[in-house]
Amino acid sequence: MQKESCNYKEYFHPGQRARVELAVEGDGVFKDGAVVTAVDEDRIDLRLSRDILPEGTLLHYDAPLVVRVGVSGNGYRCRGIILDHLPGDALQVRFTSQVMSEDLREYFRLNTDIPVTLFNVTAGTAEESGSGGLRIASEGNLPRIVNISGGGLRTETEMAMTVEDIIYATFHLPLPEPKVIPVVTQVVHSEVVERQEGTCVGAGLRFMHINERDRDAIVRFVCNEEIRRIRERRKEFFSLPDQ
Incomplete structure (x- = not known):
């Protein structure tokens, strides 16, 4: 062609x-x-x-x-x-x-640890950290989201991913009332990551299709969580004993 x-x-x-x-x-x-x-x-x-x-x-x-x-x-x-x-x-x-x-819009990113269910539409493979009929990772904390923003996710998983693969991801955003977020993403980079508990695949996923209300919820979660962490660090600093 x-x-x-x-x-x-x-x-x-x-x-x-x-x-x-x-x-x-x-x-x-x-x-x-x-x-x-x-x-x-x-x-x-x-x-x-x-x-x-x-x-x-x-x-x-x-x-x-x-x-x-x-x-x-x-x-x-x-x-x-x-x-x-x-x-x-x-x-x-x-x-x-x-x-x-x-899309060059910039979003604040937050390091986190959120369980996620992944389905590689391109390869026809799937993985989740719980039960439900899908392949369950051998490591109990995989697959997981280790970084999140309004523009995409970074995940760690045992499932192979190739650049430009289409990935369907579903996860619970840890809000006061947990919210289920389904997204269609595309792999923008993928590499092997060495951890103490073993080797996994780290991948950056760019949102291709996401409900804008869900995106707004992710942005609010990232901002609120960052503010909470800053306040916690400030409390710890002022609670240190004088030398």
Whole structure:
């Protein structure tokens, strides 16, 4: 099938800063800064910011990657493949998709520990920390949300996830009256995480479909919880004995 035409020069130009997501062996992703050095039709030249990349980073011909840029306060991303890896960590890339707009709204993030049920729609796998017919993780506290904001989640799980997988997630937001939040998300990054209790998969999930009332509830929860923690730390500080 032929790729739809796109004027990539409207979004990418020489001298522009970019973010590159490179594939790593084992379904991992490595993110690095880059500078656009040339744009021509559906091709772009990039110079990575790091001289040494993690072992297993895929830089061979036809290896996939994602390029992200910001233009006039708006964010854009585009998938591509590597055509050549040149000396000095320069990449020649050919775009393989349309340019997609991204929401650059910033939300406060909160570290937390909330049980979650995950269903990988793309792979057809599911996992939860309780019962109910789904695969139950071997670690009692998995899967869980370890970071939450109005824009997405970071989860830790035993379930494999690949960048751009569609994940259906359901969790109870710990409010005075607990609220069930169902969301459709997309994996933006995934990597293996080493913990004392074992190895798990850490993944960043961006909300694709969420009820705006549920998003507002998450934002209020994050703000209120942060205020509560600040007050607790302040109480602990003033309760310390004088030296």
